[in-house]
Amino acid sequence: MPEFDKLKSLFLQLPLFQPTIKGWNRLEGRPRNRDFERSLRAEVRDPLWMLTRQWQFGEFQGEDAGSPVDARMLTYQTYLNRYAVGSQPAQKFETNIPLEARVEREFWPEDLGSQVRIGRYFEKLLRIHALPYKDNYLTQYVIDASAPNPVYDKDTDQTRAAVAGKVINGVLLQKAIADGSHAIWVDALPQLADSDRTKLKTTASELVLWAGAFATQPTSTADNAWSGTHLEFQFACATDDADGTQIVLRADQYDSGHLDWYSFDVDANGKLEGAVSEPEQPLEECLSFIPAPVSFNGMPQPRFWQMENGRIEFSNIDANTTDLIKLIMTEFMLLYGNDWCVFPYERKTGSLCEIRGLVITDVFGQRTFVKPAGSGIDDDWTRWSFFSLSTNAPTANTASFLPPALGKTLESQPLEKVNFIRDEMSNMVWGIESIVPTELGRGVNGYESALAAENATRPPEPELQPTEAKIRYVLGTTVPYNWIPFLPAQLPGSNRDIRLQRARMPDLAASFKGRILDEPAPYFVNEEEVPRSGKSVIRTYQLTRTKDGKPVLWIGRQALISKGEGRSWLAFDQIVDNAI
Template sequence: MADIDNLRPLFFQLPPFRPAIKGWNRLEGRPRQADFERSLRAEVRDPLWMLTRQWQFGEFIGEDAGSPVDARMLTHQTYLNRYAVKGGPAQPLPIDIPLETRVEREAWPDDLGSQVRTGRYFEKLLRKQGVFSTKNAHLTQYSIRADEPNTTYDKDTDQTREAVAGKIINGGLLVKAIRDGSYANWVDLTTPSTDYRTKQKDAANELMVWLGQFSSQPLSDADNAWAASNLEYQFACAADDDTNGSQVVLQAEQYENGQLDWYSFDVDIDNKLEAPEGSTIEPIKSLDECLSFIPAPVSFQGMPNPRFWQMESERIEFAQMDVNTTDVIKLIMTEFMLLYSNDWCVFPYERKIGSLCNIRGLVVTDVFGQRTNIRSAGSTIDHEWTRWSFFRQHAKADASVDLSLLLPALGKPAESQPVEKVNFIRDEMSNMVWAIESVIPSPLGRGVNGYESALAAQNATLPPPITLLPTAAKIRYILGTSVPYNWIPFIPVQVPNNNRDIQLQRARMPDSAALFKGEILDETAPYFIHEEEVPRSGKLITRTYQRTRTPAGNVALWVGRKVTVGRGEGSSGLGFDQLMDLEG
C-alpha cells in the first residue's frame, strides 16, 4: 500500500504536470540534390560480412523492450537551516556564503599589514566626511609603534614599520576601540564640534561595514570548527521538515581537504541539532513537486554508437584504459560505458542549493504504453547484502537513507600562496613527532621561509660559544644536540586511565627562542594530538587566503586550512650523552 500511496499523486491528486522542457529546437536538412535514393541505401561493399557482424553482436535478437517516452516524478525537498560545530548548539544556516567559507573561516589576523590597510582606508573615510584635519589626533591616540619586536626577523617588516610608524593610523587598535565603544567616548571628549563628532562616528560606522564586506569572520570564539586534536574540521548541518516535525542531521567529522561534497557527510538518525535555550530556529518551508519529463539517451565522448555504419570518436578510447585489478570503480565505470551505456536515459531536474531531496515516486511510460515504477537501488537497510548504490548518504545506524544532497559548496576559489605551512613527520630514531614550520606568517600577512627565520633567530639569540679548557683528551662529551628553531617536538604520553594507548603532546626544546610562530600550533597548553592522526607518511597543513563569489555576486574572502599527505618519515639528528672525537 505504501508504494500505491506514493504513486497516487502522480496521476490523480496533484494538478496537471508542470513540464520541465524549456523549449524546442527544430533541425531541418539542406539537401544539395533532389534525388535521395542513393543516400538512403547505406551501401556497403560486403553486405554478408556486415550481417555476420550484426549477428555476432546480437542485433538480430529481439528483446521486446520499449523505449521510454514519458517519466513522471514526485519529490519532497527540505532545506538546510541549522549548523553546529564540534557538538555545540545549533545556529541558523543562511546560504549567503559557501559552506566551506563558514566552516574554515578564522578571525582576521591583527598584523601590521591589516593595521596599515585598515588605517589607510579610514583616512579616506575621514577625507570623504570632511574631517581629515583630525588625522593627527587619531595618530596620537592610535599609533603604530616603531619599536614593536619582529619575531620572524623579516627585513620587509622592519622596513615597512619604519616607513609607516607615526604616519598612518593603527587600524587594528582603532577597530578594537570602535567595537568596545571607547572610540565614541574618545571622540566626545576630544572634539568640541558636534558636527565633527557626528562625522567621525559616521566614518567609524562605514569602516565597520567595509570590514564586514572585506572578509568573512566567525561570529564568536566558539564558532570554530577546527578540531586541533584531530587535525581536521568537525561540524554538522541539519534540515527541518515542517510537514512532520522531523529533522535530518548530517555529520561531517573528517573534513580536511578544502572541498565539501555530498560524500563528506554521514546521516545521524539518533541525534538532533538543538538550538540554545530560549531561542528557536524556524524551518524553511518544504517543497513537493510533481514533474513530467521526456527521457533522453545518455551520451558522452567516446560512447559506443548503436548503429553499425557509425564510427566512434577517436578522442576517447575506453577500451585502452590502463586498469589494475584493484581499480574496482574504474572497472565498473568502464563496463558501464562499453556495454550498458545505450540502455540508460537521463532527464534534468533543477533544484535549489542547500536542499535535501527525497524521490517518493518515479513512473516511466514506454512506447507500448506500459508504466513501470522505478524503485531506489538502496531501499533496504545498511546490513542487507543486496544494498548497493553509487551516490547515497551513509547512515551511522542500520537505516535506509534515500536522500540526494545539494550543498551550497564552492566551485573553484582563488587561493593565495601559503601563509603558513606545517609538516608533521615521524622520527623513529628519537621516538617522537616533529611539527616543522616550513612557512610562517610574517607581520605583513604573507608567508616567509621558516628555515631562514629560524636561522636568523638562532644567530640573534644564541650565546657565544664557550672557550674550552686545554686538555690532552681526544674526545668531547656532549650532553645533547639541538634542532632548528622551527622544529617543534611532540612527545608520546599515555592516555589518562589507559595503560596501552598513547597520544602526542606538544613540548619545547630547552632553548627559549625555539617557539612556534604560526597559528596552526598556537593552541592552549597542554596541547594533545591523537597518535593515529600522524601516520608514517606524515601530514602537511597549510593556511591560505581564499576568495570566491557567492551566487548573488558578493565577494567572500577568508583564511582557511587544508590537510594533505605529508612527505614521509624524517630524522632530526637529536641525540643525548654522546662522545665526539676531536680533530687532530
C-alpha cells in the first residue's frame, strides 16, 4: 500500500497518462536495432524453433497430388478468312496488314499536300526516263491558285502561291490515269514519237503503283467501319470450318486504337455472306510437353532459406477494393504461384484455337483430364474464366482468339480533334473542333482558325443610334465558329428517349471544317455516347511494320474520355444595359 500511495498521483493525472490498446498483426518480431546482420543469418538455436517455423510456413500441410511430368494436348485451329462492315457482303480477310489498319483506314485526303507530293514524284519519274514533257503536264494538270482556304491557314496560302504553275497536280493526274483520260490525252499530243507515248503511259503506271503502296486505303466507300452515330468502329470477322459452319466474331465497340481478344464477341446466330477465296484448312494436332513451373520476377520462394530476387515489392502494391484483377494476381503470386505449371504453344496470328483435350501425367503415373476453364452454361455466375470470349449462345465459348493486332506503332500529332461536351445551361451538346486539318495535311489550332474566319467573314456590328433608353434588347448571343451545336431530338416512336442531331449556327461560315463531323445530313449521335465527362475523337497518321518489315501507313481515329462539361454562354432574349 505505501508503494501504491506513491504512484496514486500519476494515475490521477489523466492528460499525461492515457490508456492504450495494443495489437500485433505480424508473425515475426520487430527489432529496434538498426543492425540486421545477426537477424539475416537466421541462426538455429533450437530444433523446436525450426519445427514451429516450418509449421508456421505451412510446410507440414501435405496434398494428395503429384508433380506433373508430361502433358498431352489436342488442339483444333481455324483461321480468319472473312471480314465485313455493317450489312455489306463479306470480303477476303487480309493477312498482310494489321487488323487495326484494315479497320481504321480511310481515304487519303486530296488536299494540296497530296497534289504536290504525287506531282513531284511524277516529275522525278519524267527525269529518270528522260521525258522532257513537264510543261505539257503543267498545262493539263494545274494546281488551282485560287482554291478556297476554309481554315484560313497562312502556310497553305503561301505554299499554294509557290507551287501553282510550277508543280504538276498529282491528284488530277492520278484520277486521269484511273479513268483512262490520261492515255487519250497522251495519244492526242502532237509531234510526239510513238516510243515516247509508250514511255509516258508506262511512267503513269509506275506512278499508280507508287501511290497505291504509299498508304493503305479502303477498297470502296462502303468499306468504312466508322459509325458516326456511335462514335466507334463496328465490324465483324469469321472463320469457316471444314464442315461449312462459321464462327462469327463481332467487334461493335472498338474505339481505343488497339484491338485484342477482349474486343470481340462470338455471334452464334450470325453469318457473314459473300464470296471469298477458299479458306485455309483447319489444323488439328496432338502435342506433348514437359510442364515447367511458373516463374516471374519477385516470385516468393516456397522454402524459408531461399531468397527472392526482390524485383517486385509486394508490400508496395497499392490496390483498391475495385482493383479486382490486381487483387487476384497478387493472391495468385503470393499463395498459389508454385502450384501452377506452364508449357509453350506457338500459334499463327488470326487463329481461333479450341483445346479439345488436356491430359496430365504426374510422378505417380496417374493421368488427369483437365477441362477448359469456364466451360459450362454461359450465364452461370459461378463460372470462372479469364480469357473466354463472350457469346450469345447458351453454352460458353472456350476457344482462344489470337487477332493479328498491332505490335508497336508510331503516331503523329493529331491531324484533327473534336471534343464533344455537354452544356447543361443551354441543354445541348457541342462538337468543338479544337484541331482542324489544313490543305497541307497537318492540324492547326481550331480556335485560331475560327477567329480568323470570324474576322474575315462576320460583318461589322451595326452602329446604335443615340437614345435616352437605358436598356436594349438582344435577340441572341453567338459562339466561336468552331463550336458545332448538337440539339436533342426525339427518337422515332418514343416520347422520352432522345438523340443528338447536328445543327448549325445562323452564320454560314460557322460550319465544321474537318472529317469527323462531315457526315451526311441528317446526322445523329446517340445520346449515351456523350457522357457527362465528354468524349474526344482524334484523327492521326499511324505507321507500323508488318512481320516481314513492310511499312504500313494509314489515317486512324480514336475516341477518348474528355475533360468534363462546358459552357458556351449561349443565351437568347436578353435585356442588357445600353452603354453608349
